[in-house]
Amino acid sequence: MNSIDFTFLDKEILTQLQKRGMSINESIQLINFEIYYLSYRDRAAVRKAVRLVGEDKKQAIISKIHMNKRKSYLAELLANENKYHMESCNYLFGV
DSSP: GGGGGGGHHHHHHHHHHHHHTOOOHHHHHIIIIIIIIHHHHHHHHHHHHHHHHHHHHHHHHHHHHHHHHHHHHHHHHHHHHHHHHHHHHHHHHHO
């Protein structure tokens, strides 16, 4: 996957991972694995949806799965960032 092919959410995930200290190559590999790799459950969902709507909509179904994975992964990163930021601030104010 080229960095040119990244969507806006992929770039947001990339910046969040870089804020956590990951290199660009590590971040790209993680994005490829977490988002673009279809797990067994994802492939089963694709097969089920293709049976319902037809083979011509397969790429659109896969794109929707990728988008849902992007949104959930970014939400998880942002939630963890806020949680850890608050813990570090609470620690600093407690000292």
